[in-house]
Amino acid sequence: MNTSFENLEVGYDSPAVPGMDAADVQTPCLVVDLDALERNIARMQAFADEMGVRLRVHGKMHKCAELALKQIAAGACGICCQKVSEAESFVRAGIKDVLISNQVCEAAKVDRLAKLAGTARMIVCVDEAANIADLSTAAQKRGSTIEVLVEIDCGAGRCGVRYGQPVVDLAKAIEEAACLTFSGLQGYQGPAQHIYGYEERKATIGEAIRQVRKTVELLKGEGLECAIVGGGGTGSYYFEGKSGVYNELQCGSYAFMDAEYQRVKGEDGRFISEFENALFILTSVMSHAKPDKAVCDAGLKVLSVDSGLPVIFGRNDVTYVKCSDEHGEIADPDGVLRINDKLKLIPGHIDPTCNLHDWYVCVREGKVEMLWSVTARGKAY
C-alpha cells in the first residue's frame, strides 16, 4: 500500500481509498470488478478483430477517461460520446479520436466542437442542411477540420434522415463545405438492442443493414466513399460486424453489463452472457425494523430505474422490490439480513446509473486497487 494514501480520508470526498479491504468500502457506491472488466474488454475486442471491423467504444456509458484509455490500449480505435462537454473531458485526458454520435446545433457548442477539432480528430453527426453550414463556419473560424457523418434513421425513429437520396444530398453539402470532410454514415438502431428475442432482433437489425448498404452503394455511385460506417451496440454487434458494410462498432454496455442487457437472448441463449457483470452498486442494510423487510441505502440517487429495479447479485433469498430517493426496500422473507450487511446490486440500466456517481471503486482480489473518476459525469451540455 502506497503510504501517501494513508492520510486520505474515506467519506466526504470518496467512498474508498486504494489499499483498503473491499469489505470496508463506504456505501452506496459503484464497485468495479477489474478482472471481469478486463475479460469483457478483451472479449469484445477479439470479436471485433475476428470480424475485421474497428471497435469504437462508447464513452457515454462509463464517462471515464481511465477506462476509455484502457479500452484503446486493448485495441479500440477511439471512442464515441454524445455531448461536446463529454468530448472535452475525453480530449483533455489525451484521447485523440472522438466521434460525437449525435447532433451538435447550438452556436456555442458548435464553436467548442470546432475548437476541439484543432486538438483531436473530431467526428460529428448531422441530419439537416443548416447545421452543416454552421459547422463549416465555426471550423473556418477556428482553423480546424471537422469530420461529418450523415445520420440515417434506420428504424429508431428519433434523429436522422431517411436512407437513400436524403443522405446523398447532405453528403454532397458536407463535401462542398469548407473545413468539413464527409466521412460516412451513422446507422445506429438503438431500440433494436433491447429486443429480447434473437430472430426478431436479427430481422430488425437486418432491415437497418439493408438501408445502410443501399445508401453506401448510392453514395459510391456518386463518388462519395464512406470511411466510417458506424453503429451496433452490445445487443447487436455481431449482426453489424458481420454485415460486410459496417466497419465500426459502437458498443458500450458490454464492458460493465446491466440487468436489462442480460435479458437480451443470443441465438443459442448464450451470446450476451459471454459478458460478465463487472459493475455493481455496493449497498448496506441500514434498517430492519420489520422481520421480513430490510432497507438498504441505495435509492434513486445512486441507481436509475428507467429500465427496471436492480437485481441483487448472487442471492436468491432476498429481492430488491422498491426504490425511493435514498432507500431500497428488500424483501427478506426468511429474515437473513442484518444491519450493515453488504449487497452487490446489478443496475437495471447502466448508463444513467454511472452518471450519478463521482467514483468507480476498482477492486481486485478483495482489495481496492484504485479509484477512477467518472470524468465526464454530468457533462450534458
Add this chain to the structure above:
Amino acid sequence: MNTSFENLEVGYDSPAVPGMDAADVQTPCLVVDLDALERNIARMQAFADEMGVRLRVHGKMHKCAELALKQIAAGACGICCQKVSEAESFVRAGIKDVLISNQVCEAAKVDRLAKLAGTARMIVCVDEAANIADLSTAAQKRGSTIEVLVEIDCGAGRCGVRYGQPVVDLAKAIEEAACLTFSGLQGYQGPAQHIYGYEERKATIGEAIRQVRKTVELLKGEGLECAIVGGGGTGSYYFEGKSGVYNELQCGSYAFMDAEYQRVKGEDGRFISEFENALFILTSVMSHAKPDKAVCDAGLKVLSVDSGLPVIFGRNDVTYVKCSDEHGEIADPDGVLRINDKLKLIPGHIDPTCNLHDWYVCVREGKVEMLWSVTARGKAY
C-alpha cells in the same frame, strides 16, 4: 456586469456565467426563477409562522448550501438531509443545525457523524438498539454530543419502529447512553405526501398524527420530553403543522415544485398550487427530421422519470412523450418547433433530478444573476 466574469468560459465547466442573457444559457441545465423561488420560500415560512411551528427545510431536495442559507435567513430553524456526506457539505458551508432524518449505521459513518457533532448541532434518527450503542461509543471517542430522535413508522412501512412502547424503550436507551441526548420523534409519512385526493391524504396523515400524539403522551408519562416532533412535507405540512403535536416541519419540494407535487390537490383544489414552479430543465431542440416530432437534448442523464415524464412549461402545443439517455422526444403535431428553440421542462420528480446536475443557473428578469453549486450532489455515503 462584473468584468472578472468576462473571461469565464461557458461550456465545459458550467452552462452559463453571471450577467449573460438567459437566452444564451447552454442546454441542458437547471434554471432557477429567483423571483418565484423567493416567493415560495416566503410563503412556506409564513405558513409555518402562522401555525406556530418551526420549519426545518429539507436539503436532500436541492442539495445546495446557498439555497439552504437563503431559507435559514428567511426563518427556517435549520435543515434536514439524509446522508452524512450531505451533512458534511452543509456544515462546511456554515450551517449549524442539521437533522439527518435517516439511520446512520456503518462504523465509519457513525464516526464521521460524531466528528461533525463537534462543529454543529447534529440530530439523527434511530430505529434499533445496537445503533444507539454505536452512536454513543463514537460520540464519547470524539468528545461530542449527538441528539437522537426515535423514528416511528407511522404508515410509510419503511424504516422506523411501531408507535408506543417500542419507541419508549429506545428513548430510554438513548437517555441512558453517554454523549447522546434524546430529542424527540421522527414521524414522516412519505407515501401520504403523494395521495392526490385531499380527504384520503388527510385521513392517512391523521392516523400518523394519532400514533405520534399517543407516543408523545406515553413518553411524557415516563418523564421523557420531545424537544422535536418532526415530519410533514410539501403534500401534508398543513395537517402536521396544525396538529398541536408536531413542532417541526420538514418540507423540501415547495421551494422548486415539480410535476408530481402539482397533481396533489388541496381541500379547495388550490393548496399545492400556492407554490410556483421555480425550477426548470432548460432544453434545446436538436433534431427535427420528422415533421411531427422534435428531439431535444434533455434525457435520462438530466432528468429523473421515476415519477413520470417532464411537462413542458407554458406550452399546450407540444408534449414531451419519450425519454432516452440523452434525448427527449417531443410530439409537435403542427410542426411549430425549430432547431435550437428552447423549452422549459418541469421535472417529474425534483429530488433525483437536481442530484444529476452540478449547477443551478439562477435567473431574474431575463439575465443570469448567479450560479449556485449543487453542493452535495452525489453525496450519497
